[in-house]
Amino acid sequence: MTIDPEASPPRPPGRPRSREADEAILGAALDLLIERGMGATSIEQIARRAGVTRATVYRRFPNLTDLLVRAIEWEYQNTQPEALSWPDVPAMIRDWAGQLSVPRSRRLIRRLYGTVDDLPELLRAYDTAHGSHRGRAVRSTLEQARTTGQLPPHTDPETLQLILSGAALQHLAAYPDTTEPKDIEAYFLAVLRQVGFPAASPSPSRRSTQR
Template sequence: MAEPGAVSGVERHGRPRDPENDAAILDAALDLLIERGAAGTSIEAVAQRAGVAKLTVYRRWRAKDDLLMAALEHARTPDMDAAPARQSIDELVSTTAELLSRPRFRALMARVIGASVDYPKLVTAYTERYLQPRLNALAQIAQQAIDAGRLPADTDPSVIHDILASSIGSVLLQHGEDVTAAQVERRLRTLLRHIGYRA
């Protein structure tokens, strides 16, 4: 028997799973998470949005937490994966700025952060699968910049993480406003210059 949320080609009752149903359900769950937040999303609402029976959703994911975690994984795109350690800080700034300029991505991050109290499993999954790998790569990128003399020798690599995190928080607070990639990149580069970074 497949675990809830596990990838499988067969439903619990032995019938082949329909990949189109899976995609429709996960798309619907993601849309509702962004629109209503975790608390406002229900399996019944997801089924209705996806155009499938409620039982079809429950056959795949027994609990809402499992469904929402699967939806977050489904939302990932290659440019949301961890930055390769060989990437420069300049490249990282550009890709981060472009990602943060997407209204849908900002809304999703805000919803996940807002769910931290009532849905800690959701935030933990998001952190482990998305944020932590990026932070690990970021530490290596920062150290390479220090070794190359682009940052002062006494720079703590974690300060790069703090700069990115503060900028992300600032952008999320502007969720009702249009934010361009150029604006985010300009802010990041200004902060980096203040700690002695040389592009």
């Protein structure tokens, strides 16, 4: 019988893990999720892709769900708060366009939403690690745009955020992953124009009437 050196003997409590092995496993899990989807991803495949044994994976993660949740958290761990702060709506849209022009990012979001029924933990992990922070930043930017007059005064930032989120999901579903950033930016600006962005400045005669 061949003894797996990775599986025996167990490491003493408190011994530090190998960061390289951790990152290899998390990266492999994320890549397989993107490439094949949840249904075609397994611990065995992840271990093979990461170049470790199954015992090494199970020592760190008790099951596939926990591993994939941790992989999502790991993917977004380096997002800095300032990266989710935009001076105005055009800057926010340019940032969105840049991110949505990356094929890997597009495929990952589609995979996450595809697991909403079978493994909702993944979408919750994304929301906790990134989505909720991004949502607050978007609302703040839209509120500022309403205050400064870029958006009409009757604009509801929360509703507009939902409209933009829906537009983003529609783009992920209906447009090719090779779409250029400038075309994605134009797409979102076309949506915003439907709600009055940028708000038209009052004419001189109208301003004088309002005084």
